[in-house]
Amino acid sequence: MNRLFALTAVAIFLAFAPLQRAEAADAPQAWPFSVPAESTIPAGPLGEAIKLGQKVVTDTQNHAKAYVGNGLNCSSCHLNGGTVAGAAPFVGLWGVFPEYRSRSASVNALQTRINDCFERSMNGKALPEESPEMIGVLSYVWWLSQGVPTGMDSAGRGFKEILAPATPDKARGKSIYAQKCASCHAADGAGLNKPDGSYMFPPLWGSKAFNIGAGMARLNTAAAFVKANMPLAQGGTLSDQEAYDVAAFFTTQPRPDLAGKENDWLKGGKPKDARY
Ligand code: HEC
Ligand code: HEC
Numbered sequence: 100m101n102r103l104f105a106l107t108a109v110a111i112f113l114a115f116a117p118l119q120r121a122e123a124a125d126a127p128q129a130w131p132f133s134v135p136a137e138s139t140i141p142a143g144p145l146g147e148a149i150k151l152g153q154k155v156v157t158d159t160q161n162h163a164k165a166y167v168g169n170g171l172n173c174s175s176c177h178l179n180g181g182t183v184a185g186a187a188p189f190v191g192l193w194g195v196f197p198e199y200r201s202r203s204a205s206v207n208a209l210q211t212r213i214n215d216c217f218e219r220s221m222n223g224k225a226l227p228e229e230s231p232e233m234i235g236v237l238s239y240v241w242w243l244s245q246g247v248p249t250g251m252d253s254a255g256r257g258f259k260e261i262l263a264p265a266t267p268d269k270a271r272g273k274s275i276y277a278q279k280c281a282s283c284h285a286a287d288g289a290g291l292n293k294p295d296g297s298y299m300f301p302p303l304w305g306s307k308a309f310n311i312g313a314g315m316a317r318l319n320t321a322a323a324f325v326k327a328n329m330p331l332a333q334g335g336t337l338s339d340q341e342a343y344d345v346a347a348f349f350t351t352q353p354r355p356d357l358a359g360k361e362n363d364w365l366k367g368g369k370p371k372d373a374r375y
Pocket of ligand 2: 171174175176178179275276279280281282283284299300301302303309315321324325329330331345346349
């Protein structure tokens with residue numbers, strides 16, 4: 100892209116697009132969201148690593164099985180392999196790590212952040228840092244982040260936060276769940292299996308779901324994800340109140356625990372919606 104054109108595009112974008120992340124209110128700018136064409140994956144070993152990473156993310160059950168402890172794939176939450184703005188995309192992440200995170204009270208490398216999701220969202224265990232799977236995921240994130248300047252958030256990073264209603268209501272959430280979610284995620288939250296045992300629709304609670312230490316177990320995070328992305332292909336159809344009510348319901352259902360969770364937020368910064 101020609102530099103002047105790029106700068107103009109950014110200027111136009113910044114004029115019209117509100118920042119997608121409330122936490123990023125003090126961040127200077129966001130880079131326009133864009134996913135590279137598959138055809139730009141290079142030939143050769145680096146391209147092979149990128150493709151392995153893409154498989155690890157979209158079919159974690161088969162490509163990193165030993166490190167997964169539940170029924171999910173990364174793309175159960177990072178939709179379409181982390182290529183959807185507002186569904187915690189991987190686009191642009193290469194240049195925003197290392198990043199200080201209050202949960203671990205330390206500066207985390209991208210590998211550490213990826214392993215956080217293995218241990219919490221996937222209720223599994225950390226990938227060895229030099230494993231082909233980790234190198235693959237890093238290569239994939241690197242490829243998705245081409246052109247995004249170091250240190251700059253890509254627009255659509257994380258989830259678009261919504262306003263918390265005064266009182267989220269679990270009982271109302273339970274009936275919204277029955278009407279709008281249970282057809283796919285099942286009345287007992289256990290999801291729906293295909294004949295081969297893999298999931299057609301992933302579990303939201305129970306032994307095969309994300310654990311209590313996962314970001315998705317937090318009310319605000321779950322409500323924001325649901326508002327933008329659920330019911331599947333009908334994102335934006337629930338009101339903010341409904342998204343909060345249903346999130347208040349499913350995030351508080353039984354799910355796996357996380358050993359060592361007492362070591363989170365040791366130096367402060369614990370969010371109000373933390374579960375412990
Ligand atoms: C149950 C849902 C869920 C699953 C499954 C999941 N994640 Fe996440 N992930 C999250 C949430 C929630 C966040 C926090 C998003 C935010 O900061 O707003 C996150 C954040 C991340 C981030 C940092 C994003 C950023 O903007 O800083 C990375 C990298 C990541 N996940 C990688 C993975 C990988 C790799 C997998 C599969 C091994 C995975 N995640 C599986 C929910 C999930
Ligand atoms: C038409 C089927 C369908 C409906 C209805 C639906 N979902 Fe989902 N949901 C999915 C699928 C499929 C995924 C995984 C996305 C993927 O793999 O691409 C998902 C993922 C999720 C996830 C993250 C992954 C996990 O299992 O933790 C949450 C949370 C979620 N849905 C909540 C809801 C809520 C709340 C509702 C009701 C408001 C809802 N969904 C309605 C199909 C559905």
